[in-house]
Amino acid sequence: MGSPLNLPGEAPSPTAPRADASPPGSRAADLAGERAAVSPAPPDGSACAPAAEAPEGGISADALGERPADAALLRSAREVLAGRARGPWFARLLPFLGPAFVASVAYMDPGNYATNIQAGATYGYTLLWVVFASNLMAMLIQALSAKLGIATGRNLAEVCRDRFPRPVVWMMWVVSEIVAMATDLAEFLGAALGFHLLFGMPLLLGGLLTGVATFLILGLQRYGFRPFEAVITALVGVIGVAYLAETVLGGANWGEMAYAVARPSFVDTESVLLAVGILGATVMPHVIFLHSALVQGRIPTPTAAQARRLFRLEVVDVVLAMGLAGLINAAMLVMAAATFHATGRADVASIEEAHQTLAPLLGELSSTLFAISLLASGLSSSAVGTMAGQVVMQGFLRRRIPLWLRRLVTMAPALVAIALAVDPTRTLILSQVVLSFGIPFALIPLILFTSRRDLMGDLVNHRLTTLVTWLVAALIIALNGYLLWQTFAEGLG
Secondary structure (H helix, E strand, O other): OOOOOOOOOOOOOOOOOOOOOOOOOOHHHHHHHHHHHHOOOOOOOOOOOHHHOOOOOOOOHHHHHOOHHHHHHHHHHHHHHOOOOOOOHHHHHHHHOOHHHHHHHHHHOHHHHHHHHHHHHHHOOOOHHHHHHHHHHHHHHHHHHHHHHHHHOOOHHHHHHHHOOHHHHHHHHHHHHHHHHHHHHHHHHHHHHHHHHHHOOOHHHHHHHHHHHHHHHHHHHHHOHHHHHHHHHHHHHHHHHHHHHHHHHHOOOHHHHHHHHHOOOOOOHHHHHHHHHHHHOOOOHHHHHHHHHHHOOOOOOOOHHHHHHHHHHHHHHHHHHHHHHHHHHHHHHHHHHHHOHHHOOOOOOOHHHHHHHHHHHHOHHHHHHHHHHHHHHHHHHHHHHHHHHHHHHHHHHOOOOOHHHHHHHHHHHHHHHHHOOOOHHHHHHHHHHHHHHHHHHHHHHHHHHHOOHHHHHHHOOOHHHHHHHHHHHHHHHHHHHHHHHHHHHHHHO
């Protein structure tokens, strides 16, 4: 049985190593050897489960068992993976949903608002197809990240540390930390702006409240991963409901929407540049690292067959979560097209202008829903960004600092920016520029590692899968390079 992400015709080699095997000479392989030396083989001849040993960036199954919310999930997941579960399909799928929803937050963070609003206000529904094309690429990349975590039991940063020379590892860590902090800056500012728009409070007070709220959200992890996943998923649901209501209030033209998706096109050179901006922001480097960490050790897979089954279920998680993120991004563009473009307000390009303009056009409810969605986006993505930074440091350096300390450190630049009255929308755009620098450092290693059978076992990519992913990566990296060149050219000009 091949990997569900692999394209037709792919099948695992009967002589391939186990999907959960660790590369020779690695710390995980050494630990596995030690366990094998002291542990008797199960009477059924199956391999001993390595999951009882906590992965460096994960939580051990034993520790999870002490937490009621996670213990119940683990019991249900084990029944499903062993083929003993009964009940409706959704109940059997539920234990495996969560990691992709946490990762999907990055694809609907405040940094996406300005681009989607500008695209819809300026060109109507024309660029809607770009949003859906970008979303398909994101699904592929996040599925590969989850596959790496399942197959190796390690996150992407850990595998980079094991496989690359030390100077390369240090360089990757520095770049990844800068990207994570820049992204977190934008997300923090987005939440502060949400408080400001919703309650009329000063941005600085909104920033302090954002810090408190994200502290509380991150604190849920002491009760296990399930409560944290549930809160993040609920915030994603708030964003989705808010934009569904915005779409209904705006009176979207469904015929024009369908035509724009079915007949991809551009209007002029500026529309091409805007499309490049949407496509260029497809990949979020910090959540590529994070997604692999979210699945490693989350649900034990004693055998290669169970690892393949787990990955199939994680692909469903990815499709549902990233599909929802794509629909929300599309709804942002549709709202701007139906509200601003249709009324001749193509000049609306910032988050503040969009909020101010919605009330006269659609009523106070629309502007309130917009502010609520922005606040939910900022809070959820800020918490996830802090987690991603922790994974990056632990993976590359084997070092951890308390999450509260990391939160304080990453709050400081945002509070300084607010105190200096920096334009929030401009800051969001600049954060996307910084993010572009980090894309090759996450995407290229991901493809290299998931293409290696000695590392991935039965979950190795098919050659055609790898080819498609390299083409997607080349396109994304080229577009981000073009965006960087345009940004610096405009700055110099």
